[in-house]
Amino acid sequence: MSEGVKADEALDVLVADDHPLIRAGIRALLSARPHWRVCAEAETGEAALRLARELRPHLAVLDYSLPGITGLEVTRQLCREMPGIGVLVYTMHADERMLPALLEAGARGYVLKTEDDAALLAAMDAVAAGDIHISPEAANRKTMQGAASVLTPREIEVVRLVAFGETNKSIAAQLNVSVKTVDTHRTAAMRKLGLHTAVDVTLFAIRNKIIEP
Template identity: 35%
Template structure:
Protein backbone atom coordinates (compact mmCIF):
# COMPACT_ATOMS: atom_id res chain seq x y z
CA UNK A 1 0.00 0.00 0.00
CA UNK A 2 1.45 3.34 -0.99
CA UNK A 3 1.14 5.59 2.07
CA UNK A 4 2.19 8.62 0.07
CA UNK A 5 -1.12 8.57 -1.77
CA UNK A 6 -3.07 8.24 1.44
CA UNK A 7 -1.98 11.57 2.88
CA UNK A 8 -4.76 14.08 3.31
CA UNK A 9 -3.55 17.32 1.75
CA UNK A 10 -3.92 20.40 3.94
CA UNK A 11 -3.37 24.08 3.22
CA UNK A 12 -2.92 26.89 5.76
CA UNK A 13 -4.01 30.50 5.15
CA UNK A 14 -2.87 32.88 7.86
CA UNK A 15 -0.96 36.15 7.67
CA UNK A 16 1.31 35.37 10.66
CA UNK A 17 4.28 33.22 9.52
CA UNK A 18 5.00 32.08 13.08
CA UNK A 19 1.44 30.94 13.64
CA UNK A 20 1.50 29.11 10.29
CA UNK A 21 4.66 27.33 11.41
CA UNK A 22 2.95 26.35 14.65
CA UNK A 23 -0.12 25.03 12.87
CA UNK A 24 2.02 23.10 10.41
CA UNK A 25 3.99 21.48 13.24
CA UNK A 26 0.76 20.42 14.99
CA UNK A 27 -0.84 19.07 11.79
CA UNK A 28 2.22 17.09 10.72
CA UNK A 29 2.41 15.34 14.09
CA UNK A 30 -0.25 13.16 12.50
CA UNK A 31 1.40 11.14 9.73
CA UNK A 32 -1.90 10.95 7.81
CA UNK A 33 -1.71 14.68 7.07
CA UNK A 34 0.61 16.67 4.84
CA UNK A 35 0.72 20.47 4.64
CA UNK A 36 1.08 21.10 0.91
CA UNK A 37 0.83 24.89 0.80
CA UNK A 38 0.78 28.06 2.89
CA UNK A 39 -0.59 31.49 2.02
CA UNK A 40 -0.55 34.84 3.82
CA UNK A 41 -3.57 36.43 2.12
CA UNK A 42 -7.04 35.29 1.11
CA UNK A 43 -6.54 35.85 -2.62
CA UNK A 44 -3.21 34.04 -2.63
CA UNK A 45 -4.91 31.21 -0.71
CA UNK A 46 -7.77 30.90 -3.20
CA UNK A 47 -5.33 30.85 -6.13
CA UNK A 48 -3.14 28.25 -4.42
CA UNK A 49 -6.15 26.07 -3.55
CA UNK A 50 -7.21 26.03 -7.21
CA UNK A 51 -3.75 24.81 -8.19
CA UNK A 52 -3.07 22.35 -5.35
CA UNK A 53 -6.64 21.08 -4.70
CA UNK A 54 -6.19 20.34 -0.99
CA UNK A 55 -8.62 18.13 0.95
CA UNK A 56 -8.84 20.73 3.70
CA UNK A 57 -7.93 24.39 4.19
CA UNK A 58 -7.25 25.86 7.62
CA UNK A 59 -8.17 29.55 7.33
CA UNK A 60 -7.69 32.44 9.74
CA UNK A 61 -10.79 34.61 9.90
CA UNK A 62 -8.74 37.88 9.95
CA UNK A 63 -6.70 38.23 6.78
CA UNK A 64 -5.25 41.44 5.32
CA UNK A 65 -7.40 41.42 2.17
CA UNK A 66 -10.54 39.24 2.31
CA UNK A 67 -11.90 37.85 5.55
CA UNK A 68 -11.94 34.11 6.20
CA UNK A 69 -15.67 33.93 5.53
CA UNK A 70 -15.30 35.41 2.02
CA UNK A 71 -12.37 33.06 1.36
CA UNK A 72 -14.50 30.10 2.53
CA UNK A 73 -17.35 31.05 0.19
CA UNK A 74 -15.07 31.49 -2.82
CA UNK A 75 -13.16 28.29 -2.20
CA UNK A 76 -16.31 26.22 -1.82
CA UNK A 77 -17.73 27.80 -5.00
CA UNK A 78 -14.62 26.84 -6.91
CA UNK A 79 -13.79 23.53 -5.18
CA UNK A 80 -17.06 22.05 -3.90
CA UNK A 81 -15.32 19.06 -2.28
CA UNK A 82 -12.92 21.10 -0.14
CA UNK A 83 -13.43 21.05 3.64
CA UNK A 84 -12.83 24.26 5.60
CA UNK A 85 -11.62 24.71 9.18
CA UNK A 86 -11.62 28.26 10.56
CA UNK A 87 -9.12 29.34 13.23
CA UNK A 88 -9.65 32.66 14.92
CA UNK A 89 -8.73 34.98 17.74
CA UNK A 90 -12.38 36.00 17.81
CA UNK A 91 -15.01 33.97 19.49
CA UNK A 92 -17.57 36.50 18.30
CA UNK A 93 -20.68 34.45 17.79
CA UNK A 94 -21.77 36.24 14.63
CA UNK A 95 -18.46 35.47 12.93
CA UNK A 96 -18.70 31.82 13.82
CA UNK A 97 -22.33 31.44 12.79
CA UNK A 98 -21.50 33.22 9.50
CA UNK A 99 -18.52 30.94 8.91
CA UNK A 100 -20.77 27.88 9.20
CA UNK A 101 -23.38 29.44 6.96
CA UNK A 102 -20.64 30.11 4.39
CA UNK A 103 -19.85 26.40 4.37
CA UNK A 104 -17.05 25.94 6.92
CA UNK A 105 -17.34 22.70 8.88
CA UNK A 106 -14.99 23.48 11.76
CA UNK A 107 -14.05 26.31 14.08
CA UNK A 108 -11.15 26.40 16.53
CA UNK A 109 -10.13 29.31 18.75
CA UNK A 110 -6.44 30.18 18.30
CA UNK A 111 -5.68 29.83 22.00
CA UNK A 112 -6.87 26.21 22.02
CA UNK A 113 -5.56 25.25 18.57
CA UNK A 114 -2.72 23.15 19.93
CA UNK A 115 -5.10 20.90 21.90
CA UNK A 116 -8.10 20.81 19.61
CA UNK A 117 -6.84 21.21 16.06
CA UNK A 118 -6.09 17.58 15.17
CA UNK A 119 -9.35 16.33 16.65
CA UNK A 120 -11.16 19.06 14.71
CA UNK A 121 -9.42 18.17 11.45
CA UNK A 122 -10.40 14.50 11.94
CA UNK A 123 -14.06 15.47 12.32
CA UNK A 124 -14.10 17.95 9.43
CA UNK A 125 -12.43 15.56 6.98
CA UNK A 126 -15.21 13.05 7.76
CA UNK A 127 -17.75 15.74 6.90
CA UNK A 128 -18.78 16.34 10.52
CA UNK A 129 -19.12 19.74 12.14
CA UNK A 130 -16.53 20.61 14.76
CA UNK A 131 -17.07 23.45 17.22
CA UNK A 132 -14.44 24.42 19.72
CA UNK A 133 -16.16 23.67 23.01
CA UNK A 134 -15.26 27.03 24.58
CA UNK A 135 -17.73 28.73 22.26
CA UNK A 136 -19.88 25.97 20.86
CA UNK A 137 -22.90 26.24 23.15
CA UNK A 138 -23.31 29.92 22.26
CA UNK A 139 -23.01 29.09 18.58
CA UNK A 140 -25.69 26.45 18.84
CA UNK A 141 -27.97 28.94 20.57
CA UNK A 142 -27.33 31.40 17.75
CA UNK A 143 -27.93 28.77 15.08
CA UNK A 144 -31.21 27.84 16.72
CA UNK A 145 -32.43 31.33 15.84
CA UNK A 146 -31.87 30.78 12.10
CA UNK A 147 -35.02 29.74 10.24
CA UNK A 148 -34.88 26.04 9.48
CA UNK A 149 -35.31 25.22 5.79
CA UNK A 150 -39.07 24.59 5.71
CA UNK A 151 -38.58 21.60 7.99
CA UNK A 152 -41.96 20.84 9.47
CA UNK A 153 -40.80 19.73 12.86
CA UNK A 154 -43.34 17.37 14.29
CA UNK A 155 -43.18 14.77 17.02
CA UNK A 156 -44.65 12.28 14.55
CA UNK A 157 -41.41 12.34 12.51
CA UNK A 158 -39.37 11.70 15.65
CA UNK A 159 -41.87 8.97 16.56
CA UNK A 160 -41.08 7.23 13.27
CA UNK A 161 -37.51 6.55 14.48
CA UNK A 162 -36.82 3.23 16.17
CA UNK A 163 -35.82 3.42 19.87
CA UNK A 164 -32.17 2.78 18.90
CA UNK A 165 -32.29 5.53 16.23
CA UNK A 166 -33.75 7.92 18.82
CA UNK A 167 -30.89 7.05 21.15
CA UNK A 168 -28.26 7.58 18.41
CA UNK A 169 -29.91 10.85 17.38
CA UNK A 170 -29.82 12.22 20.93
CA UNK A 171 -26.14 11.32 21.30
CA UNK A 172 -25.26 12.89 17.92
CA UNK A 173 -27.16 16.04 18.83
CA UNK A 174 -25.31 16.21 22.15
CA UNK A 175 -22.03 16.36 20.23
CA UNK A 176 -20.83 12.74 20.57
CA UNK A 177 -18.74 11.45 17.67
CA UNK A 178 -19.83 8.29 15.83
CA UNK A 179 -16.90 6.46 17.46
CA UNK A 180 -17.94 7.57 20.96
CA UNK A 181 -21.52 6.47 20.24
CA UNK A 182 -20.29 3.10 18.92
CA UNK A 183 -18.25 2.56 22.11
CA UNK A 184 -21.10 3.65 24.37
CA UNK A 185 -23.76 1.49 22.68
CA UNK A 186 -21.38 -1.43 21.98
CA UNK A 187 -22.07 -1.36 18.24
CA UNK A 188 -19.73 -0.80 15.30
CA UNK A 189 -19.02 2.72 13.94
CA UNK A 190 -20.45 1.44 10.62
CA UNK A 191 -23.76 0.65 12.35
CA UNK A 192 -23.77 4.15 13.87
CA UNK A 193 -23.25 5.63 10.39
CA UNK A 194 -26.15 3.52 9.06
CA UNK A 195 -28.39 4.72 11.89
CA UNK A 196 -27.34 8.29 11.21
CA UNK A 197 -28.16 7.97 7.49
CA UNK A 198 -31.59 6.51 8.36
CA UNK A 199 -32.28 9.27 10.88
CA UNK A 200 -31.36 12.01 8.39
CA UNK A 201 -33.55 10.41 5.73
CA UNK A 202 -36.58 9.88 7.98
CA UNK A 203 -36.42 13.42 9.38
CA UNK A 204 -35.47 14.98 6.02
CA UNK A 205 -32.48 16.81 7.48
CA UNK A 206 -29.10 17.09 5.83
CA UNK A 207 -26.46 18.16 8.34
CA UNK A 208 -25.41 17.74 11.95
CA UNK A 209 -26.34 21.37 12.63
CA UNK A 210 -29.91 20.81 11.42
CA UNK A 211 -30.04 17.71 13.61
CA UNK A 212 -28.93 19.75 16.64
CA UNK A 213 -31.57 22.40 15.92
CA UNK A 214 -34.24 19.75 15.49
CA UNK A 215 -33.31 18.02 18.75
CA UNK A 216 -33.20 21.32 20.65
CA UNK A 217 -36.62 22.33 19.32
CA UNK A 218 -38.12 19.07 20.45
CA UNK A 219 -36.50 19.64 23.84
CA UNK A 220 -34.42 16.45 23.52
CA UNK A 221 -31.15 18.13 24.36
CA UNK A 222 -30.08 20.86 26.69
CA UNK A 223 -27.99 23.38 24.76
CA UNK A 224 -25.82 23.76 27.87
CA UNK A 225 -24.49 20.28 27.18
CA UNK A 226 -22.33 21.88 24.51
CA UNK A 227 -20.33 23.56 27.23
CA UNK A 228 -17.10 21.80 28.16
Protein backbone atom coordinates in the same frame (compact mmCIF):
# COMPACT_ATOMS: atom_id res chain seq x y z
CA MET B 1 -21.59 16.52 3.86
CA SER B 2 -18.42 15.16 2.41
CA GLU B 3 -17.70 11.48 2.93
CA GLY B 4 -14.32 12.55 4.30
CA VAL B 5 -10.81 11.29 3.65
CA LYS B 6 -9.97 7.59 3.98
CA ALA B 7 -7.57 6.67 6.78
CA ASP B 8 -4.75 5.58 4.45
CA GLU B 9 -5.15 8.45 1.98
CA ALA B 10 -2.58 11.25 1.88
CA LEU B 11 -4.15 14.44 3.16
CA ASP B 12 -3.02 17.83 1.88
CA VAL B 13 -3.61 20.88 4.06
CA LEU B 14 -3.58 24.54 3.04
CA VAL B 15 -2.83 26.93 5.91
CA ALA B 16 -3.79 30.60 5.53
CA ASP B 17 -2.78 33.03 8.27
CA ASP B 18 -0.91 36.32 8.16
CA HIS B 19 1.17 35.37 11.22
CA PRO B 20 4.23 33.24 10.29
CA LEU B 21 4.40 31.70 13.77
CA ILE B 22 0.87 30.36 13.47
CA ARG B 23 1.64 28.78 10.11
CA ALA B 24 4.91 27.33 11.42
CA GLY B 25 3.12 25.92 14.46
CA ILE B 26 0.51 24.11 12.38
CA ARG B 27 3.18 22.82 10.01
CA ALA B 28 5.20 21.46 12.95
CA LEU B 29 2.07 19.93 14.47
CA LEU B 30 1.27 18.03 11.29
CA SER B 31 4.85 16.97 10.57
CA ALA B 32 4.50 14.14 13.11
CA ARG B 33 1.32 12.78 11.53
CA PRO B 34 1.68 10.11 8.83
CA HIS B 35 -0.13 10.92 5.57
CA TRP B 36 -0.72 14.57 6.56
CA ARG B 37 1.22 17.44 5.03
CA VAL B 38 1.00 21.19 4.62
CA CYS B 39 0.95 21.56 0.85
CA ALA B 40 0.87 25.36 0.85
CA GLU B 41 0.86 28.44 3.08
CA ALA B 42 -0.80 31.78 2.39
CA GLU B 43 -0.68 35.18 4.09
CA THR B 44 -3.74 36.71 2.40
CA GLY B 45 -7.20 35.67 1.31
CA GLU B 46 -6.28 36.17 -2.34
CA ALA B 47 -3.25 33.91 -2.02
CA ALA B 48 -5.32 31.26 -0.24
CA LEU B 49 -7.83 31.16 -3.09
CA ARG B 50 -5.13 31.03 -5.76
CA LEU B 51 -3.21 28.21 -4.06
CA ALA B 52 -6.36 26.22 -3.30
CA ARG B 53 -7.47 26.42 -6.92
CA GLU B 54 -4.04 25.31 -8.07
CA LEU B 55 -3.35 22.52 -5.56
CA ARG B 56 -6.87 21.31 -4.63
CA PRO B 57 -6.12 20.49 -0.96
CA HIS B 58 -8.36 18.24 1.11
CA LEU B 59 -8.42 20.64 4.05
CA ALA B 60 -8.05 24.42 4.40
CA VAL B 61 -7.22 25.94 7.80
CA LEU B 62 -8.10 29.63 7.57
CA ASP B 63 -7.74 32.61 9.86
CA TYR B 64 -11.01 34.55 9.94
CA SER B 65 -9.24 37.93 9.76
CA LEU B 66 -7.13 37.40 6.66
CA PRO B 67 -5.79 40.53 4.95
CA GLY B 68 -7.63 41.35 1.74
CA ILE B 69 -10.43 38.86 1.20
CA THR B 70 -11.71 37.74 4.61
CA GLY B 71 -11.80 34.17 5.84
CA LEU B 72 -15.58 34.20 5.43
CA GLU B 73 -15.39 35.12 1.75
CA VAL B 74 -12.55 32.65 1.13
CA THR B 75 -14.69 29.96 2.74
CA ARG B 76 -17.69 30.88 0.60
CA GLN B 77 -15.72 30.78 -2.64
CA LEU B 78 -13.81 27.59 -1.83
CA CYS B 79 -16.91 25.65 -0.82
CA ARG B 80 -18.77 26.81 -3.90
CA GLU B 81 -15.93 25.90 -6.29
CA MET B 82 -14.67 22.77 -4.45
CA PRO B 83 -17.60 21.10 -2.66
CA GLY B 84 -15.40 18.32 -1.26
CA ILE B 85 -12.97 20.59 0.56
CA GLY B 86 -13.07 20.76 4.36
CA VAL B 87 -12.74 24.30 5.70
CA LEU B 88 -11.68 24.87 9.30
CA VAL B 89 -11.63 28.44 10.61
CA TYR B 90 -8.91 28.96 13.24
CA THR B 91 -9.39 32.29 14.95
CA MET B 92 -8.95 34.48 18.01
CA HIS B 93 -12.58 35.62 17.77
CA ALA B 94 -15.02 33.82 20.08
CA ASP B 95 -18.05 35.51 18.52
CA GLU B 96 -21.17 33.40 18.02
CA ARG B 97 -22.37 35.85 15.37
CA MET B 98 -19.69 34.51 13.03
CA LEU B 99 -20.83 30.91 13.30
CA PRO B 100 -24.07 31.04 11.30
CA ALA B 101 -22.40 32.94 8.45
CA LEU B 102 -19.42 30.56 8.35
CA LEU B 103 -21.57 27.43 8.44
CA GLU B 104 -23.87 28.89 5.80
CA ALA B 105 -20.78 29.55 3.66
CA GLY B 106 -19.77 25.90 4.00
CA ALA B 107 -17.21 25.81 6.83
CA ARG B 108 -17.23 22.61 8.89
CA GLY B 109 -14.92 23.69 11.70
CA TYR B 110 -14.48 26.65 14.06
CA VAL B 111 -11.68 26.54 16.63
CA LEU B 112 -10.19 29.22 18.84
CA LYS B 113 -6.45 29.93 18.88
CA THR B 114 -6.63 30.04 22.67
CA GLU B 115 -7.27 26.28 22.71
CA ASP B 116 -4.47 23.72 22.87
CA ASP B 117 -2.89 21.69 20.06
CA ALA B 118 -5.01 18.65 20.88
CA ALA B 119 -8.19 20.66 20.25
CA LEU B 120 -6.91 21.81 16.87
CA LEU B 121 -5.92 18.28 15.84
CA ALA B 122 -9.29 16.91 16.96
CA ALA B 123 -11.04 19.55 14.88
CA MET B 124 -8.91 18.77 11.83
CA ASP B 125 -9.62 15.05 12.20
CA ALA B 126 -13.36 15.71 12.41
CA VAL B 127 -13.45 18.04 9.41
CA ALA B 128 -11.28 15.68 7.34
CA ALA B 129 -13.78 12.91 8.14
CA GLY B 130 -16.64 15.07 6.85
CA ASP B 131 -18.03 16.03 10.25
CA ILE B 132 -18.77 19.41 11.83
CA HIS B 133 -16.58 20.53 14.74
CA ILE B 134 -17.32 23.71 16.68
CA SER B 135 -15.11 24.88 19.54
CA PRO B 136 -17.06 24.13 22.75
CA GLU B 137 -16.04 27.53 24.13
CA ALA B 138 -17.40 29.29 21.05
CA ALA B 139 -20.54 27.18 20.91
CA ASN B 140 -21.31 27.87 24.55
CA ARG B 141 -21.01 31.64 24.26
CA LYS B 142 -24.72 31.76 23.54
CA THR B 143 -26.55 29.07 25.48
CA MET B 144 -30.12 27.95 25.17
CA GLN B 145 -30.37 25.94 28.38
CA GLY B 146 -33.72 24.26 28.86
CA ALA B 147 -34.97 25.17 25.39
CA ALA B 148 -34.96 21.56 24.29
CA SER B 149 -37.46 20.73 27.04
CA VAL B 150 -40.25 22.43 25.06
CA LEU B 151 -39.85 19.92 22.24
CA THR B 152 -41.58 16.57 21.94
CA PRO B 153 -39.38 13.45 21.57
CA ARG B 154 -40.24 13.28 17.86
CA GLU B 155 -39.39 16.96 17.36
CA ILE B 156 -36.03 16.39 19.05
CA GLU B 157 -35.34 13.47 16.71
CA VAL B 158 -36.22 15.60 13.68
CA VAL B 159 -34.01 18.44 14.96
CA ARG B 160 -31.13 15.96 15.40
CA LEU B 161 -31.44 14.69 11.84
CA VAL B 162 -31.79 18.20 10.40
CA ALA B 163 -28.60 19.13 12.26
CA PHE B 164 -26.84 16.22 10.56
CA GLY B 165 -27.80 17.71 7.20
CA GLU B 166 -30.60 15.29 6.32
CA THR B 167 -33.42 16.39 4.01
CA ASN B 168 -37.10 16.05 4.90
CA LYS B 169 -37.37 13.15 2.45
CA SER B 170 -34.43 11.33 4.03
CA ILE B 171 -35.75 11.95 7.53
CA ALA B 172 -39.16 10.61 6.52
CA ALA B 173 -37.56 7.40 5.23
CA GLN B 174 -35.52 6.94 8.42
CA LEU B 175 -38.46 7.56 10.74
CA ASN B 176 -40.95 5.70 8.54
CA VAL B 177 -43.33 8.63 8.35
CA SER B 178 -44.52 10.89 5.54
CA VAL B 179 -42.58 13.90 4.32
CA LYS B 180 -45.55 16.05 5.35
CA THR B 181 -45.31 14.73 8.91
CA VAL B 182 -41.60 15.56 9.04
CA ASP B 183 -42.30 19.05 7.75
CA THR B 184 -44.95 19.51 10.46
CA HIS B 185 -42.54 18.46 13.24
CA ARG B 186 -39.71 20.55 11.78
CA THR B 187 -41.86 23.65 11.46
CA ALA B 188 -43.25 23.24 14.98
CA ALA B 189 -39.79 22.77 16.52
CA MET B 190 -38.32 25.78 14.75
CA ARG B 191 -41.30 27.94 15.73
CA LYS B 192 -41.02 26.93 19.40
CA LEU B 193 -37.28 27.65 19.43
CA GLY B 194 -37.38 30.82 17.37
CA LEU B 195 -35.08 29.34 14.72
CA HIS B 196 -35.24 30.21 11.04
CA THR B 197 -32.65 28.19 9.10
CA ALA B 198 -31.02 24.75 9.09
CA VAL B 199 -27.81 26.42 10.30
CA ASP B 200 -29.70 27.77 13.33
CA VAL B 201 -30.96 24.25 14.02
CA THR B 202 -27.42 22.83 13.82
CA LEU B 203 -26.07 25.38 16.29
CA PHE B 204 -28.99 24.77 18.65
CA ALA B 205 -28.39 21.01 18.50
CA ILE B 206 -24.68 21.44 19.28
CA ARG B 207 -25.26 23.86 22.17
CA ASN B 208 -27.88 21.62 23.74
CA LYS B 209 -25.89 18.41 23.19
CA ILE B 210 -28.51 16.89 20.89
CA ILE B 211 -25.53 16.19 18.65
CA GLU B 212 -21.86 16.27 19.57
CA PRO B 213 -19.70 18.96 17.86
